[in-house]
Every structure is written in C-alpha cells, then in structure tokens.
Amino acid sequence: MTSGPLGATSTEHHSQNPVGRQQLPAKPGPTPFAIGTTIGAIVLTVVTxxxxxxSFDGLIENLGRPNSVVEGLLxxxxxxxxxxxxxxxxIETLQLAVLGTVTGAFAALPLALWSTKIGNPNIVLRSIVRVFNNIVRAIPDLLxxxxxxxxxxxxxxxxxxxxxxxxxAVTTKLTSDVLDGIDPGPIEAADASGxxxxxMLRTAVVPQILPSYSSFVLYNFELNLRASAVIGLVGAGGIGQRIEFFRSRGEWEQMWGLVVMFFLVVMIIEAFSVMLRRRLV
Incomplete structure (x- = not known):
C-alpha cells in the first residue's frame, strides 16, 4: 500500500470505486400527474x-344462497x-362470424383509406366518410x-x-390509426414517378398496412365469434338464440352445457388466431 497523503487518497479512491463497477442511474419516481391520476381513479371507483x-358482503351472501342458476353451472x-x-x-354462429368478418373487412379497407388525407385529398368527402365511420362505431353490436x-x-x-x-366499425378504426403512422418515403417516391x-395507394400504402390489417381482421373474427352469441339473445340467430331458449324456460343445466362448450371452442380459436397474428405482425 502506498504511504503518504497521495497514497492514502489513491487507496481510498480505489476502495470506494472498485475497478469495473459502474453506478447505475437512479430510477425516477412517479410523476405528480401519475400519482394524481392513480388517486383520482381510486376515489372515482370507490364513489361509484x-x-x-x-358490497362484497352482499355479493358473497347472494352467491351463497341456494340458486338454480349456480346449481346449473355446477x-x-x-x-x-x-x-x-x-x-x-x-355452426350457424361460425358462419355468421366468418361472413360478417369477411364482408366487413372488404368494406373497411377503402373506408379507412378514404378517411385519411393520404387516400382522400378532398376534405369534404373525407369529412363525410369520417362522420359515417363515427356513426357506425357509436352503435354497439347488440343495438x-x-x-x-x-x-x-x-x-x-x-x-x-x-x-x-x-x-x-372495428376494422376501419384500427386500420385508419395505422395509416397515420406509415412511412412517407414510398408515397413520395410514387408521387415523384408520376x-x-x-x-400510389396500391403500391406504396397498402403493402405497408397489409400485415396490421390482416391482424385486425383476425382479431375482429374473435370479436364477432363472441358477439354472435350475444346478438342471438335478441333473435339474430346462432347459438345465442339457443341459449336464450333454455334461459327463458329456466333449464339452466342445458344452458350452461352450451355456454361451457362455446367457451372451450372460443378459447381454441382464439389461441390459433393469436398464433397467426404473431406471424403476420
């Protein structure tokens, strides 16, 4: 060990900062906005x-009572x-989901293109298309x-x-959001070539959004498969109409048999769809 003031200083320096060890930057704490938003969300949830x-006590008490619906589930x-x-x-539910997805996807692509400045330079026509998209999206599937x-x-x-x-509504909204963030380079090259x-849309825009668009169509198929069961409750065909038949007659065992079967099939189709979407995006 080196003696003297210089040696002591050198030794102290090496002991406090070993060779090869770097100090990591301190993790920043939550911002006041994040803290305020979290507190506001908690307060809003409690007030609502x-x-x-x-009441959790009331929920547990109601579930604990003898109930034919719960017995049917068990x-x-x-x-x-x-x-x-x-x-x-x-089978009718699957057909509805497939046909609804395919026809909606074909109509959604041009509507998504026409609702952006890239695909529709006319501001009046673009505004009309956007208003139409907003109206369609504002109405839920059950309505x-x-x-x-x-x-x-x-x-x-x-x-x-x-x-x-x-x-x-779903495919148009998601696809138009992707159009706002595409690379302008191919578009400028297409315009420069005359x-x-x-x-320009066919060669410079559609190839960029095609993977995301295909992923949205698959995701929408999952939504339609679930929605087809819900809309059947109001007489729009599919397995939902059969579930409503048993529910109206109080035959809970039969109803839950259908629900469990539908749940298992939806889970299988969703896993397959997720795998395809990962390959596309």
Whole structure:
C-alpha cells in the first residue's frame, strides 16, 4: 500500500470505486400527474361503487344462497354438446362470424383509406366518410342486432347484417390509426414517378398496412365469434338464440352445457388466431 497523503487518497479512491463497477442511474419516481391520476381513479371507483350500492358482503351472501342458476353451472348438461340442434346452432354462429368478418373487412379497407388525407385529398368527402365511420362505431353490436331484427325479422340475416356493421366499425378504426403512422418515403417516391392516386395507394400504402390489417381482421373474427352469441339473445340467430331458449324456460343445466362448450371452442380459436397474428405482425 502506498504511504503518504497521495497514497492514502489513491487507496481510498480505489476502495470506494472498485475497478469495473459502474453506478447505475437512479430510477425516477412517479410523476405528480401519475400519482394524481392513480388517486383520482381510486376515489372515482370507490364513489361509484357506493353510489350503485355495491358490497362484497352482499355479493358473497347472494352467491351463497341456494340458486338454480349456480346449481346449473355446477352440473351442466353435457349432452347439449352433441345435440344435433346445438351443433346446428353453433355452426350457424361460425358462419355468421366468418361472413360478417369477411364482408366487413372488404368494406373497411377503402373506408379507412378514404378517411385519411393520404387516400382522400378532398376534405369534404373525407369529412363525410369520417362522420359515417363515427356513426357506425357509436352503435354497439347488440343495438345493430335489435335494429335489423325489427327490420328484416328474426333469423341469421339480421345477425349477419349486425356483424357486418360491427366489423366495419372495428376494422376501419384500427386500420385508419395505422395509416397515420406509415412511412412517407414510398408515397413520395410514387408521387415523384408520376403515379396516380390509385396506383400510389396500391403500391406504396397498402403493402405497408397489409400485415396490421390482416391482424385486425383476425382479431375482429374473435370479436364477432363472441358477439354472435350475444346478438342471438335478441333473435339474430346462432347459438345465442339457443341459449336464450333454455334461459327463458329456466333449464339452466342445458344452458350452461352450451355456454361451457362455446367457451372451450372460443378459447381454441382464439389461441390459433393469436398464433397467426404473431406471424403476420
């Protein structure tokens, strides 16, 4: 060890800062905005729960009472999984989801392009398309089903129309958001080469958004598969109409048998869809 003031200083320096060890920057704490937002969300949740009379004790007490609905869930009728009527209703649900997704996706792509400045330079026409998209998106799928059941009657056609507009709203919104962040380089190159608007969109825009667009279509298919069961409750066809039949008659074992079957199939289809989306994006 080196003696003297210089040596002591050198030794002390090496002992406090070993060779090869770097001090990591301190992790910044939460900002006042984040703290305020968290507190506000908690307060809003508590106030809302008190306003609607929500109580965990009451919830547990109600679930603990003898209830035919809960008993049906604990003892579902598995024969409904193999029932010919149930199979036919579920096949109709798949058909509604597929047709609603495909038709909505085909109509959503041009609407998404026309709602942006890139695909629609005319500000008046662009505003009209955006207003139309907002109106379609503002109406939920169940309300669409009620509208078309009243217009065309009970059955699969009203369900197909409801899922078409639901798919149109979801896919158009997600695709138009992607269009706002695409690379402008290919667009400038297409314009410099003298390409028209349609050629520019086909060669410079659509290839950029195609992976995300395909992923949105698959995601929308999952949503439509679930929504097709919900809209069936109001007479729009599919397995939901069969579930409503058992519910209205109080046959909870049969109803829960259908619900469990539908849940398992949806989980399988969702896992397959997630795998495809990961490959596309």
């Amino acid at each position: 729960a008190r306003a609607v009379g929500f 003892h579902p009728d598995w024969s409904q999984v193999w029932s010919p009527r149930s199979r036919a209703a579920f 669409w089903a009620l509208i078309f059941v009243s217009a065309v009657g009970i059955g699969a056609l009203s369900g197909l129309l409801a899922l078409f507009f639901f798919s149109l 390409a028209g608007l349609t050629q």
